[in-house]
Amino acid sequence: MAIYKRFQNGGVPEYLAHHYWWAYLWPRSIWFFDHQPIINAILFGQYEKLMQKTLAHVERKPGAKLLQLTCVYGKLTPSLVRHTDNEVHLCDVAIGQLELARGKTTDVADRCLLTRMNAESLGYANDSFDQVILFFLFHELPPEARQHVYDEIARVVKRGGSVLITEYGDTPRGHLLYRFWPTRFIIGHLEPFLPSFWQEDVTEKLNAALLRQGKTLAGEPKIEHCFANFYRVMRFEVGA
Numbered sequence: 001m002a003i004y005k006r007f008q009n010g011g012v013p014e015y016l017a018h019h020y021w022w023a024y025l026w027p028r029s030i031w032f033f034d035h036q037p038i039i040n041a042i043l044f045g046q047y048e049k050l051m052q053k054t055l056a057h058v059e060r061k062p063g064a065k066l067l068q069l070t071c072v073y074g075k076l077t078p079s080l081v082r083h084t085d086n087e088v089h090l091c092d093v094a095i096g097q098l099e100l101a102r103g104k105t106t107d108v109a110d111r112c113l114l115t116r117m118n119a120e121s122l123g124y125a126n127d128s129f130d131q132v133i134l135f136f137l138f139h140e141l142p143p144e145a146r147q148h149v150y151d152e153i154a155r156v157v158k159r160g161g162s163v164l165i166t167e168y169g170d171t172p173r174g175h176l177l178y179r180f181w182p183t184r185f186i187i188g189h190l191e192p193f194l195p196s197f198w199q200e201d202v203t204e205k206l207n208a209a210l211l212r213q214g215k216t217l218a219g220e221p222k223i224e225h226c227f228a229n230f231y232r233v234m235r236f237e238v239g240a
C-alpha cells in the first residue's frame with residue numbers, strides 16, 4: 001500500500017493525503033515544520049514581511065466575525081487573533097493541524113473557534129463572515145477543489161465584507177527562481193498545483209463565484225507585491 005493511503009481517512013481529501021501527507025498529516029512533520037526558521041526558509045525569508053502585510057489588512061471593525069480558512073504553520077494565527085478583538089473562526093480538515101493551532105491560542109480560546117471542516121464544503125451558514133482570510137491555501141489545491149473553495153468563500157462572506165488572500169503571485173517569468181530551471185522544477189515538484197495557480201486570474205474567479213451568489217466585487221482589489229512579485233497580498237471588497 002502506498003504510504004499516503006494511510007493518511008487518507010476520516011474525510012481527508014485524496015489530493016491532501018497524496019501530495020502533502022509529508023507536510024501536514026504526519027505527526028513528525030507537523031512538529032518539524034512548525035518552527036519559525038523552517039517556515040521562513042520555505043517562503044525564501046519573506047514570512048515576517050508577508051505576515052505583517054496580511055495583518056495590516058485584517059478587519060478590526062468592532063464586532064466583525066472573521067474566518068481563517070485552514071491552519072498555517074508559524075505564528076500567523078495567534079498574531080491574527082491578538083491583532084483584533086474580534087471572533088476568529090478557524091477550520092481545517094486535519095485534526096493534527098487543529099490541535100497545533102489550539103496549542104498556540106489557548107489564552108484566546110474564547111474567541112478563536114476551531115472546527116474540523118473541509119474548505120470545499122463548509123458547514124457555516126450563508127453570509128456568516130465579515131472577512132475570510134486565506135494564507136497560502138489556494139496554490140495547494142487542485143483546480144477543481146480551488147473552484148469549490150471560491151464558491152464557498154463567496155457563499156459565507158457577507159455583503160460589505162472582504163476577502164484577504166496571501167499567495168504566490170502570477171507566473172513569475174522575470175523572477176530568478178522561475179528563470180533558473182532547477183529551482184522552477186523543484187518548486188513545481190513539491191507544489192504540484194502551483195503551476196496552474198500561477199496562471200489563474202484570482203479576481204475573475206472570485207468575482208464569478210460572488211456573482212453566482214448574487215454578490216459582486218466592489219472596485220479593484222488592493223494588491224501588495226512582495227519579493228519581486230513572487231508573492232502577493234490581495235484584499236477584495238464585496239459590494240454591500
Ligand SMILES: C[S@@+](CC[C@H](N)C(=O)[O-])C[C@H]1O[C@@H](n2cnc3c(N)ncnc32)[C@H](O)[C@@H]1O
Nearest residue numbers: 024070071072073092093094097118119136137
Ligand atoms: C493553509 S495551507 C498552507 C499554509 C502554509 N504552507 C503554511 O503552513 O503556512 C495548509 C493547510 O490546509 C489544510 N487543507 C488543505 N486542503 C484542505 C481542505 N480541502 N479543507 C480543509 N483544510 C485543508 C491542510 O490540512 C493544512 O493544514
